Amino acid sequence: MLQYIFNTISGSFNWVWRQITFDVNWNENYFWGLIIISLVVFFLEILFPWRKDQKIIRRDFWLDAFYMFFNFFIFTAIISGLYALISKYSPISNETLAILNLSALPKWGQLVIFFILNDFVQWFTHVMLHRYNFLWQFHKVHHSVKEMGFAAHLRYHWMENIVYKPLKTLVVLIIIGGEPQDAFIIHFIAIAIGHLNHANIRITWGPLKYIFNNSVMHLWHHAKALPKDHQNGVNYGISLSLWDYIFRTNYIPNDDAHIELGFENDEKFPISNFWKQLIYPFGRKD
Numbered sequence: 001m002l003q004y005i006f007n008t009i010s011g012s013f014n015w016v017w018r019q020i021t022f023d024v025n026w027n028e029n030y031f032w033g034l035i036i037i038s039l040v041v042f043f044l045e046i047l048f049p050w051r052k053d054q055k056i057i058r059r060d061f062w063l064d065a066f067y068m069f070f071n072f073f074i075f076t077a078i079i080s081g082l083y084a085l086i087s088k089y090s091p092i093s094n095e096t097l098a099i100l101n102l103s104a105l106p107k108w109g110q111l112v113i114f115f116i117l118n119d120f121v122q123w124f125t126h127v128m129l130h131r132y133n134f135l136w137q138f139h140k141v142h143h144s145v146k147e148m149g150f151a152a153h154l155r156y157h158w159m160e161n162i163v164y165k166p167l168k169t170l171v172v173l174i175i176i177g178g179e180p181q182d183a184f185i186i187h188f189i190a191i192a193i194g195h196l197n198h199a200n201i202r203i204t205w206g207p208l209k210y211i212f213n214n215s216v217m218h219l220w221h222h223a224k225a226l227p228k229d230h231q232n233g234v235n236y237g238i239s240l241s242l243w244d245y246i247f248r249t250n251y252i253p254n255d256d257a258h259i260e261l262g263f264e265n266d267e268k269f270p271i272s273n274f275w276k277q278l279i280y281p282f283g284r285k286d
Helices: 002-020 030-047 061-089 107-131 133-143 150-154 158-176 184-198 206-210 215-221 242-246 274-279
Strands: none
Touching: 002 030, 002 061, 030 061, 030 150, 030 184, 061 150, 061 158, 061 274, 107 133, 107 158, 107 184, 107 242, 133 158, 150 184, 184 215
16 A cells, blocks of 8 residues: 555656656646746736836745645645545546536537536635634635735645645536546636736736636735625635625725735734745644
């Protein structure tokens, strides 16, 4: 069993290396895909800054840049052995479940359903991260950002990988039997939207704001001061804002670019220290 886990982890790191060295198809290369999307959004921040007084290399820029690769590749590779082991001995498969049969739909229809389903699961999980204190303690890492920029998208505690990924995988497996072919398209779109939502760019999408999340809406999600009727949080949307409007968790009082970000008593939180954030809240003394 330990050898199986080790081989899986080793294989995952090898897969990352193959991406770095361009030894995989472009549609499977999330390493360079992430870099390209990040550079494009970064240049947009430089050309069209929403907060013109914010430095290009903002506070904790390099910390957030490191988080992007740590969460997306390093930690994901480390826990891949555990997921592979669970999958190997699980009685659940796309043959035993799958409520919907998408095979009759065109490819674009399968991708749209996967996108909507995947986003709703993330929205629901995001709400739980705010509603339950033991989950919120981990989610504080993401909300410790004090100056917003594209790289803040992937600043989050490693425990969120453990919460998010199994739930997303299970729900997608139950509803549609697994990811459709060419699901990479949806994953790249989600990365781009997430980067734009955190970027120092004013985006509202006009009338489409009721469907797609945007940087103005998401900035208020990170606001330190929350409305009295939504003390756990607002604007939980990941790629889609639709769920917040349906479940009335939307809140955009204005488009002020300089609202204070963070959470109550965040002065006690290790805002700029990766190693302390890594063990938070396990290493708390308060």
